[in-house]
Amino acid sequence: MLHLNEVTLRVSGHVLLEGATAAVNDGERIGIVGRNGAGKSTLLKAIMGELAFDGGSMSFPRGLSMGLLRQHAPEGEDSLIDIVLAADRERASLLEEAIHCKDPHRIAEIHTRLADIDSHGAPARAARILAGLGFDEAAQQRAISEFSGGWRMRVALASLLFSRPDLLLLDEPSNHLDLEATLWLEGYLKSYPGTLLMVSHDRRLLNAVAQRILHFEGKRLVLYSGNYDTFERTRRERQSRQAAMQAKQIAQRRHIESFIERFRYKASKARQAQSRVKMLERMEPIASVVDERTVSFDFPTPEPLSSPIISLQGASVGYGKKPVISGLDLRIDMDDRIALLGANGNGKSTFMRLLSSRLKPMEGRLVKPPKLKVGYFAQEQAEELDLKATPLQLIERLSPMSTETKLRAQLGRFGFGQARADISVSKLSGGERARLLFALMTRDAPQLILLDEPTNHLDVDSREALIQALNAYDGALVLVTHDPHLIELVADRLWIVNEGKVQPFDGDLDDYRQLLLEQRRLERSKRGGANGNDMAAEEPARQRKTDRQDAALGRAAVADIKKRVRTSEQRMEKLGKALEILEARLSDPEIYKGSPAKLSDLQRQHADIKQALERSEIQWLEAQALLEQETAS
Template sequence: MLHINGLTYRIGGRVLLENASVAVAAGHKVGFVGRNGTGKTTLFKLILGDIAADDGSISVRPRSRIGTVAQEAPSGPESLLDSVLAADTERSALLIEADTATDPGRISDIHTRLADIDAHTAPARAASILAGLGFDEASQARSCSDFSGGWRMRVALAATLFAAPDLLLLDEPTNHLDLEATLWLESYLASWPGTLVVISHDRTLLNTVVDGIIHLQQLKLTRYAGGYDRFEKTRSERLANEAKMRTKQIAEQKHIQSFIDRFKAKATKARQAQSRVKMLARMQPIASVIEDRTVTFDFPSPDPLSPPLIALDDAAVGYDEDTPILQDLDLRIDMDDRIALLGANGNGKSTLIKLLSARLHVMKGRLTKSGKLTVGYFAQHQTDELSPTSTPLQTLSGLMPNAIESKVRAQLGRFGFGADKVGTAIGDLSGGEKARLLFA
């Protein structure tokens, strides 16, 4: 289905791919992994033809349809259901033609083709996908413009799935999903009949959905069989074996060089020494193992505070004073608590978090906080608030006005931003890198 051969791509003088090759057979599902910023999304753009490679080739099986989630989510007056149905362009075109065609033979052909593509079940299939992604029947009839950007991205995902392309490219498809929608998507993709390549950091998805892993590292693409856990085990064993072979080769090279140094000047051993020189020259060096740099960070332990940190007593919160989203809230949070907040779509999880972080205020009842409490807040769509023209160094310097530049750089370095990244425009960073910048 997909063949990548000798692919090289550079951007701004930086090499992202160099003589990289890999193949994905029809019907296979593979996860695409690699460190943030190494070029995973760029490879998708190359496959889609949005950008051109410097060298090498990418080929897709003839007459195959490639599908990916549109960058621009639907935002017009059409209903969610109609927006998803429109993704099947052949069905839409046939229905329009059926209304205007006058030739009996052509009308017959149109209806035959509509039957072939199972057009009459399309609304039910589209509705089922939307339901899986968290839209009830009433929501499906509402206009796309009624929903926020994150919800509209779910509609874009639903449209891509409904179109049922031969080759499906998904870039972090669970980013805008809650737990229930993520579980549904994993189940849906597991039974997907086409070819799938998915970029994801979701270990569960990469273990339950895919049958192979493509790893992007050191400008190359390497294919592994099985899910993510098997990939980790196989790769770890391969790296250990390569390290062992390299150690053995270095020892052998030293032994041969020692023989050459000892006997090259002796006439009786000169021929043997020369033979060893040739042997040494013929050895193919085994490259040293270079692991991806990992980002290791922790949250500093805060000073002890008097309990409770936060308490809610019969509280209500919402965006409209007349319509609370949550009410009758009673909650106590103490030092060392670790709490996961679960709930169905639209039940107010984000609203509660905004209340606890003082982005919303109680409409009734009481919220009390420990006197010296400070709250850190990281939201799903917070990366959208970063200035695309600013750099990580400028962004963090603005938040640390009294810190010298070396301290700011050190903080960025803890989160994987080396000298080559601190001056990069945020708009050119990957989604994962933007998230790390927010954590920094």
């Protein structure tokens, strides 16, 4: 479908690609990865035709439609639903022509084509996409001018998805999304009917969506089969083999060179020596493995404090006289790892500002030890950095009493050696500015770190380095992120921010994802399809409402049974593993030579777990039978 043949790509004299070749097949979903600054976004622009390749050629079928997610947000007074519908230019043009056309034959052609492209179902499809990206029915009717830049970018993404180009080009599509919208996008892209090229640093999105990975390697493009995890594993194995082959070749060369040196001037061995010289000349050197190590993160160890380090008692917080969140009765301990869930606009950042003391409680109390130090990371802080200053100057302003040696050591923890610490912030990349914020906020070894979308400008490797550093950190952590991979590997508690409340969530991220799916199904059933456009449009209104209610109740019942089945399976698996461990211990002859009390205790545990496992199996069988009955009916 798309072929890049020996292409060269330069930007401001800097070579990004040289002699690179790659082929994309029809219907494939390909993730594009590489270090920050490698040229991923530039490649998408070149494919789109906005930039010219400096060499080589690109070929694709005639009439292929392409769509690239733009970085400028739509503006004006049009409603969101109208902006998205206008993205299908053919439909909009046909509808406009149908209004003024007088030729009966042309009118028939127009309506035939409108039927072919499912023009009647377009409003419902546009509404579903907007709903998936976080816009409810009321918001879809509002003017785009009423929304902030981040929300407008969601409309730009919705417009592109609605237009359904043959080749969809996405550049960091989850950057302006919250976790809920990211989870929806993941499902949408997995079933996208066209071909997809996606630049992303979101590991989970790449794993869920990508069928192949296109990697920038040494100014070349290398395609790997499988998702991101498969790519990483395959690349490590290939590098390992390449390093072993190179080591073997080096040993062979040394052996040959040694023979030549020993017998070069010996008449009886001259011919063999000359033969080995030619052998060396013919031996193609195996390229060294280029280790693209990312910088490391290293959070300083804080002074321990007694828990709780923050206690909220009947607190509320907001702006002016209007509370955004109220009824807060929560505590944060020194060893907590908490991720905040909830759609954008529900108050997650407001809650973080309360914890960081940037906002004061409007009611109630926030209690914390006098010695508590808080490190706070927010993306807007990157925009407030003095672009003319150097990283060293910025940290000196914040810690005027510290020595230069100590401050340089702190910057070095986050990859700022002497050279990078002494250049102006304006010359730093987005990822480097994010790392600078980490260095600045942790300069005093805080006991509590608050991270509000910390990964937006970090590549995949840097995100992995951040995960390792956070897991090694000895203080408390509260995290807001749209990156599910970061949540799964770092957080051990989930709090939901919704409807003016912050409440612990009893479950993991998979349970939360299932909750979102069920909520959306129920919302769709209540709406009966976006804007009333569904397959039942011609039925009597009362009958449609009854059918939707019945369908919603049926789905809710099935969902509840499925949850019981899943819970029983998880319990059975856990009990089964515990039973295996106990049976292994009881099969050891040494256990019978020890304490009779310990043996009796193990035998009692074995009996209890076996009985619990039998009960779980019965519950699972009952739930499975109910599920089969419900789905059959």
